Amino acid sequence: MKQLFTRWGRVFNREEVLPEYPRPWMKRNSYVNLNGEWQYAFTGKEVRDPSEVHFKDSIIVPYSPEAFLSGVGRQLMPDENLWYRRIVNIPEDYRAGKRLLINFGAVDQRCLIYVNRIPVGRHSGGYLPFTVDITEQVDPEDGLFELIVLVRDMTEASYHSRGKQLLKRGGMFYTAQSGIWQTVWAECVPGLYIRNYRVTADILTGRVGIAVTLSEDIGTGVPDWSLKLRKPFIDPISDAEAEACKMNLARYADTFKDRDYLSLKAQDGEAEDTDEETEELSVRVLGTSFDISFRVPERRLWSPEEPYLYYFRLKVCEDEICGYFAFREFSVERPEDFGDKGGVLERLKELKEHPRICLNHSPFFQNGVLDQGYYPEGLYTPPADLALIYDILKMKELGFNMLRKHLKIEADRFYYHCDRIGMTVWQDMVNGGSPYRFWFVTYLATAFNMFRYRIFDNCYSLLSRKSRAGRREFEREMLETAGLLSVHPCISTWVIFNEGWGQFDAVRLTERLRHTDPTRLIDSASGWFDQGCGDLRSQHYYYMKLHVQWCFRRATVLSEYGGFPLRTKGHMASDSIYGYNFCKNSRELNMKYRRLMREVIDPEIRRGLSAIVYTQLSDIEDEANGILTYDREVLKLRPETFAGE
Structure with a gap:
């Protein structure tokens, strides 16, 4: 190459x-x-x-x-x-x-x-x-x-x-x-230190719980501690970040600063609420668990348009950390499922007959891009932190509000930038298993899906999951992934399986994952091999005619579509080219995209699609179906194409 x-x-x-x-x-x-x-x-x-x-x-x-x-x-x-x-x-x-x-x-x-x-x-x-x-x-x-x-x-x-x-x-x-x-x-x-924490923030009541895990068992005695909460804040896009979207080489300056903290605190084992902007401060200690609870009466909700974050400083004995959380809630809702929760029902009238994805109990259409996180000189690892920021900002600039992080877990800084910039994320679990039988998981499965014939995922051999140790390992890593990334408000959805690659026992794994993290949506099987579980009826569309399979109790999404390849001279890593519906030039690519949206996708959105995910953010090696070239130098789909002009 x-x-x-x-x-x-x-x-x-x-x-x-x-x-x-x-x-x-x-x-x-x-x-x-x-x-x-x-x-x-x-x-x-x-x-x-x-x-x-x-x-x-x-x-x-x-x-x-x-x-x-x-x-x-x-x-x-x-x-x-x-x-x-x-x-x-x-x-x-x-x-x-x-x-x-x-x-x-x-x-x-x-x-x-x-x-x-x-x-x-x-x-x-x-x-x-x-x-x-x-x-x-x-x-x-x-x-x-x-x-x-x-x-x-x-x-x-x-x-x-x-x-x-x-x-x-x-x-x-x-x-x-x-x-x-x-x-x-x-x-x-120090000897006693904070291993990790998880935050729950109720958007209706304002109740915040910070569940801290300590390195040692401290019994039931409350240690010396303090908590300082910063007023809700939107991290500004720095000059370097703004210039990066205009192909500038400026470096990124971190904006995590120590300022504007409320005087919410508790010391010497006694809870003391010293700020009028918080209420009902309490603590509970048991073994290695140290839980703090308080209420924020007036709160600012997180959304891609207004990504408000609450930064805090927590000190337990001699260990001090800086962290953050947000008030936000993702759900799948129908109008008839609700009473009048402070005007929620009024905002949901537009849902009509199909369930929709909602953010903070308001319908929220997710316009997404498949993001595989590859870079030509670093593969999985970006050449600079600014490269992560560029991808997020560029997609947001084009009108996207969601990235589907595909079959890879990124470094924490990627999710942090999505948290503060305002980009929702669908996080795939990383696939494994023995070598895949593509005649079964791709070609035959596509035909079965078109005729709505369900294949159950307990056929372990055909789905490359014959190894019991491999199944146990995937389940453990799935739960660890959810625990690791649960601190990030940007993540709206867990995607357990993709196109049947190593899929098994989706119904049971969906319930285990929901028990671990009940605050996010679950796409149990993206593409095909749907088992009737999870929050989303998730389909892929690349060729043949689109037959949307609607579901009464789940939101319907196109979790992959499009993927038009275009070879860009001087910006291709490989002499080979892979994809669907090849384009001869930029004009044809942009015309095909507009026609696809106008004639196929937009009508289904009006009927009730809750999310779409275009394939993909950038070219990768043989794949030439990116919005950007692999080196991020050429924007192949023009901004006016996304604007519908």
Whole structure:
């Protein structure tokens, strides 16, 4: 393939690699970024002892060795090990009397962590973060230690989650990547520290609950704590971000600032509400759970048009974090299901006969784009934080209000930017299973779907889910994904399965997911293999005639459609081209899109479609069906096309 570059890849600085704080929803001051130059080595899978590995070459973390920005250009095969090594020095003012944690954003697929050649932790799951406490292995006097990471990646040779990676890329499957692909950082925390939190915010009553999980069991005694709540605030789009949408190389300045906090607090174990803008402050402690509850009488609701966030500072004993939450609620509703909830019924009259997706109990049409999060020089990893912001802002500028994050879990900063910019997200669970039988899950399933013949998803062999261990792993990762990302108000919908790839037991998994997170919608089976569960009747439309299958109790959506390919000279990574309904030139592409919307999609929207998802945000390798080219340099569908002109 031809190597392409985004504008951020062309000015990439190896000395300052993704320096932004990686976890904006739980921010601490003690932060040491470990991105940058590490040593690496490939060995056979039989090598398990770090002393047998000869580290002599350099890799730029967090870019996979398959990505150009890593400086390696080598694919990790299933019968190989990939080793990383770095000498780390933690500043003295950070480590004094503290515990030392190493955080990994994501390592694909399985890894073993060594500190000073001693194994200290392991992790399986190439898309989920994990933390290793290495306090006991590091000398507190000098803070210097050797960090080694051993990685194995089976890609499609096993049942592990892999998204659209393929060892032999082509068509709608892309270059397999491996190893460390999200930020690695160290932080120092006191003995008792905040592991995570979840927030519930009721838009009708104003009641807010912050459920905090602590690192140690503290029984039932209330520790010293304080909470400061900031007034509702919309983070402004910075000059750099605005200029980025106009192809400017300006850098992004973080807007997470300490100002305008209300004096809501409680100290010395006694709850004390000291601000007239909050009410009914209370706390409850049991074991490692520390729950805070209060009410905000006058609240501002989050929406894409007005993405109001409530930032807060929470201190428990010696540990302090910055976080945020929002008041918003997604639902599927029919007018006859409601009493008069403060005028809600009046706002729902336009729903007519079909259930609709609602935001804050008002009909909310989601106009979305399929976003697969690939970059030509970084693959899964963006060349800069500004690249994430650009994609979000550009789609919003074109009139879209939703991104479907497809078969990939992004770094936290992506969701943070969607939270503050105002972009709703459908989050796919990452698919896995044995190699797919496309004659069944694509061709035969398309025909069955057209004739409304339901195929049940307990045929594990045909759906590549014969392995019981693989099914258990997917279920565990699904619940972990929901727990991890539940802090982000932008996420409206969980998508469990896509086009039958590794699908199984959708009815049962839908109920498990709803029990874990009852605050979001669930698309149980996007495309086909619908099992009659979840909140959405979800269809794909690329060719043949569209037959919308309406549902009485679920909202009806087109979770993929369009995908018109256009080869753009000078901006193609591959000589091959993959897609549906090929276009000869820009004029034909824009004409086809307008005709599709006018003659097919818009009439169904008027009949009751609740959401549509166009394929896709950018070209990727062989796929040339993006709104943008792979390098984000050419906007192939013109702004006036989306405006209907």
